Amino acid sequence: AQTVTQSQPEMSVQEAETVTLSCTYDTSESDYYLFWYKQPPSRQMILVIRQEAYKQQNATENRFSVNFQKAAKSFSLKISDSQLGDAAMYFCAYRRGTGTASKLTFGTGTRLQVTL
């Protein structure tokens, strides 16, 4: 079974600074997708960034980028120029690539605080 591990329950970053959230996963599959989701308090979970395992290039979305190390099964999220609105729970998630209906397996999350 696939597992996703987020070893940082909480992280804090000053506004305008950069922070990296860690995620490791375990799978025997070669075709899969990795995601970072953001869950603000009492609000819905939204997709931050997605990485296809077959792509060597790290995904980027504006201030968000990932460091995907396939051999090490590591998938960290870097948030640059942190803003107060980035404060939320961040979940790393995995899904198999075969077919289009596979469920997501989530980590336990990292709570990010952004301070002035």
Place this chain on the structure above:
Amino acid sequence: DTGVSQDPRHKITKRGQNVTFRCDPISEHNRLYWYRQTLGQGPEFLTYFQNEAQLEKSRLLSDRFSAERPKGSFSTLEIQRTEQGDSAMYLCASSLTRRPFFGQGTRLTVV
């Protein structure tokens, strides 16, 4: 609002009562998922529908839980004889391709 809609947002019920939640997916999304999220944890998969067919169920989904998606549109999740351990956030997600969109969830408190 064209996002995934869940109703109710909050539900408090007494132990032993039955509850039903509703999820309206994004229009034309043929795939619908239910997840459960307990405090301090990430969401855990419960079940999945493609159109009206329930194609996968987690072992977490005991026989007290049942989900339906008649006509392949909205879905309901029913919990019978609720227990305190059922207290959680129940999330619904829908997708057309490989990217699921989540609703805001229904927070269930069993007292």
